[in-house]
Amino acid sequence: MSESDYPFELIQWEGLTDLTPEFLYRVSGEPAGCPVQELEVRDFLTAGQYGRLVDVITENLVKPKAYKVGRINMPVYVVGRSAGGTWLGVSTRVVQT
Numbered sequence: 001m002s003e004s005d006y007p008f009e010l011i012q013w014e015g016l017t018d019l020t021p022e023f024l025y026r027v028s029g030e031p032a033g034c035p036v037q038e039l040e041v042r043d044f045l046t047a048g049q050y051g052r053l054v055d056v057i058t059e060n061l062v063k064p065k066a067y068k069v070g071r072i073n074m075p076v077y078v079v080g081r082s083a084g085g086t087w088l089g090v091s092t093r094v095v096q097t
Helices: 021-028 047-060
Strands: 009-013 036-040 062-069 073-081 087-095
Touching (some): 009 073
Antiparallel strands (some): 009 087
């Protein structure tokens, strides 16, 4: 649950074997060592409000997860692997105090 509404942006990351905290720090601009929280897609995106998005992600991507990076005003990446091995998904921000 966020205290503000930020838009979703499509993301594509090629050439990555694994999503590491270090990679997430680099793409987010958050400082190394800040918290990285991994969530199930359905735990982050509520099915009622984002049901179609949840379906598209879970039906088309392999092992999708949501990653919150940082504290309070956090970038969030909802990503999984495509059949071709590319990381695909959406990003947004959430504010939690």
